[in-house]
Amino acid sequence: MSSAPRKCLGVGCEKAADSLQCPTCIKLGIKDSFFCSQECFKKSWSEHKALHRSQGNILHHILAPKVVSEPDPATGHFNPFPTFNYTGALRPVYPLSPKRVIPKSIRHPEWSEDGVPKYRAMPGRNKIEILDAKAQDSMRKVCRLAREVLDIAAAAIRPGVTTDYIDEIVHKACIERKSYPSPLNYNHFPKSVCTSPNEVICHGIPDQRVLLDGDILNIDVTLYHEGFHGDLNETYYVGDKAKADPDSVRVVETARECLDLAIKAVKPGVPFREFGNIIEKYAKSKGCSTIRSYCGHGINRLFHCAPNIPHYAKNKTPGEAKPGMTFTIEPMIALGSYRDVTWPDNWTSTTIDGKRTAQFEHTLLVTETGVEILTARMPDSPGGPVSMPAEARETNDRK
Numbered sequence: 001m002s003s004a005p006r007k008c009l010g011v012g013c014e015k016a017a018d019s020l021q022c023p024t025c026i027k028l029g030i031k032d033s034f035f036c037s038q039e040c041f042k043k044s045w046s047e048h049k050a051l052h053r054s055q056g057n058i059l060h061h062i063l064a065p066k067v068v069s070e071p072d073p074a075t076g077h078f079n080p081f082p083t084f085n086y087t088g089a090l091r092p093v094y095p096l097s098p099k100r101v102i103p104k105s106i107r108h109p110e111w112s113e114d115g116v117p118k119y120r121a122m123p124g125r126n127k128i129e130i131l132d133a134k135a136q137d138s139m140r141k142v143c144r145l146a147r148e149v150l151d152i153a154a155a156a157i158r159p160g161v162t163t164d165y166i167d168e169i170v171h172k173a174c175i176e177r178k179s180y181p182s183p184l185n186y187n188h189f190p191k192s193v194c195t196s197p198n199e200v201i202c203h204g205i206p207d208q209r210v211l212l213d214g215d216i217l218n219i220d221v222t223l224y225h226e227g228f229h230g231d232l233n234e235t236y237y238v239g240d241k242a243k244a245d246p247d248s249v250r251v252v253e254t255a256r257e258c259l260d261l262a263i264k265a266v267k268p269g270v271p272f273r274e275f276g277n278i279i280e281k282y283a284k285s286k287g288c289s290t291i292r293s294y295c296g297h298g299i300n301r302l303f304h305c306a307p308n309i310p311h312y313a314k315n316k317t318p319g320e321a322k323p324g325m326t327f328t329i330e331p332m333i334a335l336g337s338y339r340d341v342t343w344p345d346n347w348t349s350t351t352i353d354g355k356r357t358a359q360f361e362h363t364l365l366v367t368e369t370g371v372e373i374l375t376a377r378m379p380d381s382p383g384g385p386v387s388m389p390a391e392a393r394e395t396n397d398r399k
Contacts, residue, residue, distance in 0.1 A: 130324035163206040250287070290332070291340060297309065331359065
């Protein structure tokens with residue numbers, strides 16, 4: 001059965017359309033955009049491109065934008081580093097949204113204006129502070145607020161939203177809690193939260209890339225409230241495809257379990273180097289590697305301070321846990337190599353082989369008898385453990 005002839009979309013044109021189709025409509029997924037001739041298409045361009053704007057505003061929420069070195073006419077998006085040798089499929093999607101503003105009524109850290117954390121150059125910065133009862137309560141408060149903000153951000157994760165939208169949510173949630181998002185302008189980091197999808201290890205900059213069904217996404221939140229910082233992160237599955245992918249589940253759940261095992265060992269007298277032994281041993285048992293370039297850190301009145309907490313085995317970090325110390329453990333676990341590459345934005349760190357990586361982090365308080373997880377999950381926190389897909393379990397059982 002033959003179909004009715006297509007009508008030309010040219011303005012005022014009554015002719016049947018030829019096979020000529022608008023290339024921008026093809027990029028945006030707009031169907032049946034045909035013209036009778038190149039001349040008719042050119043003559044109708046100024047009116048026709050309005051269709052791109054109206055459809056693009058809808059479609060950019062559900063389609064991955066085309067990323068090119070020059071702004072795409074339909075979306076305005078572009079890859080700022082087109083000649084960089086990316087290790088995986090991920091690309092930055094610019095332009096970044098304007099820097100978000102924090103009201104002056106909220107206490108700001110020292111880097112909020114010039115981007116410089118001056119305390120990093122102060123003498124005595126390597127001394128580990130033991131917090132008194134009042135400071136410990138301040139840490140409990142800021143960490144509780146940080147957990148609330150992370151949970152709000154995580155609840156917004158779904159295919160079709162951008163990481164910039166996640167940043168906006170975090171920023172507003174911080175303001176509602178009279179808190180400053182610690183990453184904002186820290187060493188000139190441009191956003192209020194780190195969002196790290198797929199092969200990004202850490203420090204991903206929120207941009208215009210939409211999340212896709214099958215992605216995994218780490219959200220790293222730190223709040224500054226009444227003079228103290230609280231820091232945590234989790235990796236989440238985006239859509240059902242991610243939860244059905246054995247490799248994604250393996251790396252995410254291994255990272256989660258690595259952190260849980262390390263925390264169980266925290267108590268007075270345990271060497272800081274022991275946590276890396278625990279983490280790497282378990283990661284290797286799951287066929288994963290442990291990123292070495294980044295580590296956990298002390299946190300209190302300072303965003304990053306002593307002690308450093310490496311996550312790999314046989315490290316030589318001196319010192320041991322003592323009551324009143326607060327620090328993070330935040331293992332970054334990869335499916336492939338532990339080596340990393342940083343994008344030209346000087347922040348985004350990815351695996352050298354482009355394979356997926358996952359991370360989890362808590363801020364911890366060493367007590368007289370063990371440890372208190374200051375950023376612990378709430379009963380209704382989004383995310384949480386996922387079982388290995390049934391097909392993968394059956395394959396492993398047969399081996």
